[in-house]
Amino acid sequence: MSTPSCTIFLQWALPRLRLRWPGFRKVRRQPCKLIKRRIRELRLEGFGAYRQYLEERPEEWELLDRFCRITISRFYRGQGVFNTIKDIILPELAQAATASGTPLRCWSAGCASGEEPYSLALIWQLELKARFSGMDTEIIATDIDGHLLGRADEAVYPGASLKDLPPAWRKDAFEPTGELFRLRPEFRKGVRFLQQDIRREMPPGPFHLVLCRNLAAMYFEESLQREVFERIRGRMAEGGYLVLGKHGRLPEGMAGWESWQEHLRISRAV
Ligand SMILES: C[S@@+](CC[C@H](N)C(=O)[O-])C[C@H]1O[C@@H](n2cnc3c(N)ncnc32)[C@H](O)[C@@H]1O
Numbered sequence: 086m087s088t089p090s091c092t093i094f095l096q097w098a099l100p101r102l103r104l105r106w107p108g109f110r111k112v113r114r115q116p117c118k119l120i121k122r123r124i125r126e127l128r129l130e131g132f133g134a135y136r137q138y139l140e141e142r143p144e145e146w147e148l149l150d151r152f153c154r155i156t157i158s159r160f161y162r163g164q165g166v167f168n169t170i171k172d173i174i175l176p177e178l179a180q181a182a183t184a185s186g187t188p189l190r191c192w193s194a195g196c197a198s199g200e201e202p203y204s205l206a207l208i209w210q211l212e213l214k215a216r217f218s219g220m221d222t223e224i225i226a227t228d229i230d231g232h233l234l235g236r237a238d239e240a241v242y243p244g245a246s247l248k249d250l251p252p253a254w255r256k257d258a259f260e261p262t263g264e265l266f267r268l269r270p271e272f273r274k275g276v277r278f279l280q281q282d283i284r285r286e287m288p289p290g291p292f293h294l295v296l297c298r299n300l301a302a303m304y305f306e307e308s309l310q311r312e313v314f315e316r317i318r319g320r321m322a323e324g325g326y327l328v329l330g331k332h333g334r335l336p337e338g339m340a341g342w343e344s345w346q347e348h349l350r351i352s353r354a355v
Contacts, residue, residue: 086121086124086131086132088113088117090131090132090133091113091116091117091120091121091132092113093132094120094132094135094136095109095113095116095117095153097136098136098139098149098153099153099306100306101146102146102149102150102153103284103305103306103308103309104153104304104305104306105304105305105306105307108303108304108305108332109153109155109304112155112157115155115156115157116152116153116155119152120132120135120149120152123135123148123152153304154229154230155299155304156197156198156230156233157197157299158196158197158198158200158201158246158299159200159245159246159247159248159249160200160203160204160207160242160246160247160249160250161204161207161249161250161251162200162201162204162249162298163298163330163331163349164249165349166298166328166330166349166350166351167204167208169346169349169351170205170208170294170328171208171212171213174294174326174351175189175205175208175209175213175294176213176216178293178294178325178326179213179216179217179220179222180217181293181324182220182293183217183220188220188221188222188223189220189221189222189223189293189294190222190223190225190290190291190292190293190294190322191205191222191223191224191225191292191293191294191295191296192224192225192226192227192288192292192294192295192296192320193205193224193225193226193227193296194227194283194287194295194296194297194300194301194317195227195228195229195283195297195298195299195300195301196226196227196228196233196234196237196278197228197230197233197237198233198234198236198237198242199226199234199236199237199238199240199268199276199278200242200246201226201296201298202224202225202226202237202276202278203237203240203268203272203273203276204250205224205276205294205296206224206272206273206275206276207250207254207258207272209222209224209275210258210271210272210275211254211257211258222275223275223277224275224276224277225276225277225279225288225292226276226277226278226279227278227279227280227281227283227287227288228278228280228281229280229281229282229283230280231280234278234280237278238278239267240267240268240273241262241265241266241267241268242259242265242266242267242268243264243265243266244264244265244266246266247259247266258272283297283300283301283313284305284309284312284313287316287317287320288320289320290319290320290321290322291320291321291322291325292320292321292322292325293321293322293325293326294325294326294328295317295320295321295325295326295327295328296328297313297317297327297328297329297330297333298328298329298330298331298333299330299332299333300330301313301314301333302314302329302330302332302333302334302335302350303330303332303333307336310335310336311336311339314327314335314336314339314342315339315341318339318341318342318354321354322354323354323355324353324354324355325353325354326345326351326352326353326354327342327351327352327353327354328349328350328351329350329351329352330350331350333350334350335352341354341355342354342355343355
């Protein structure tokens, strides 16, 4: 079963799942590997036969949808973005929250095994907490994949997942366990994980900071992106920030958002 056949298959199947091929072009190996395994398990001839199988069995689409999730993540991924969150966004939001006496609420949407929300927790605990003592913060993290969320609960990671973190943080926040690294409990307790499909469900707002990186803007087709970002907008606090990730941008002409740092793909709710 060749890669070109998988590409042709994905170009046919992804729009039927309301997903977009360009987002998958560079990472197609992950879904292709899982689809090929499924084809072998079903003892089918190849991608053409699997396509026919899908056309005859609507329930198989749910499995295909699961194969088409990209799960790559790591701590402090996109250092420029996290430095901006640390140096500008969170201090500004924390100041405003202190002045109004409200908790500061963040949401990591598509949080994989916790690398992204825990990076926010590290920023808060190691850099900002002392300056804003007494202020309540809440970090909610959602993902569709229960297995990844189980790993987030365990909070044990290979060294490669920590390579973008400032070295001192690696030392202060993790303890070695065999060849892996466990995030110390004090950095885990402020993060709440929920299993949710962002296409159907979202945690209640208001949020001051939402990270939706390498998910909707990357992999969802445009009409689905519009639905998702409209619902996210409805959960944003006025002036709150939305971080999309390097390859994402909001669909053209969406109301309620203004670009704040174009090169970092950060927008503000206005
Ligand atoms: C590529 S990872 C990105 C992880 C992290 N945001 C980052 O940028 O490092 C995409 C994550 O989105 C999750 N995901 C995919 N489809 C989803 C959906 N419909 N609802 C919620 N999460 C989803 C995947 O399980 C995966 O953990």
